[in-house]
Structures are given as structure tokens and as C-alpha cells.
Amino acid sequence: MEKTPVILGLSRAAKFLGLPMPYAMAVGGLTVLPFILIKAAAWLLTLPIWYFGARIVTAINPNGHVVLGTVLLKTPDALFAPGGRHGT
Numbered sequence: 001m002e003k004t005p006v007i008l009g010l011s012r013a014a015k016f017l018g019l020p021m022p023y024a025m026a027v028g029g030l031t032v033l034p035f036i037l038i039k040a041a042a043w044l045l046t047l048p049i050w051y052f053g054a055r056i057v058t059a060i061n062p063n064g065h066v067v068l069g070t071v072l073l074k075t076p077d078a079l080f081a082p083g084g085r086h087g088t
Contacts, residue, residue: 013062022065023054 016024027050035043057064 017051019051019054019058020062020065023058027051027054 014021031047
């Protein structure tokens with residue numbers, strides 16, 4: 001494939017506020033959903049905590065969301081069931 005600026009721009013991962021989209025959606029969800037559910041405006045002040053936590057995780061492994069998704073898709077359901085693999 002060509003290395004033109006258009007191809008490179010279209011093939012890169014989407015980002016929002018400097019975070020990959022899955023991390024940005026997680027930050028938004030961790031901030032807005034509890035605010036809606038418990039109606040406490042003070043919860044919105046936790047946004048910097050979630051944001052900088054996501055920035056640290058992204059700096060360590062920017063594809064961590066892909067790894068987590070693959071593990072959840074490929075791991076047999078028996079390992080997640082109560083009682084573990086042996087079904088006790």
C-alpha cells in the first residue's frame with residue numbers, strides 16, 4: 001500500500017482528546033453515567049482523574065483495549081462461570 005498522507009491519515013486509529021476512542025468513551029462513561037444515575041454534580045469533578053488515568057494506561061500500552069477484547073472473545077465461557085473451570 002502507498003505511504004501517502006491520505007492513506008496514512010485514513011488508516012490510523014481514531015483519537016479524541018488525545019486518547020484512543022475506546023479510552024475516551026470509557027472516560028466519558030465513567031464521568032457522565034454516574035452523574036446521571038446519582039444526580040451529584042460533584043461527580044463531574046472526577047473527570048481529570050479518569051482522563052489522566054487513561055493517559056497513563058495509553059502510555060503504557062496504547063492497544064490494551066484490543067488485548068482485553070481479544071481475551072474476552074477467545075476465553076471459554078466456562079472460565080468466567082461461577083465455580084471456575086471445573087464447575088464446582
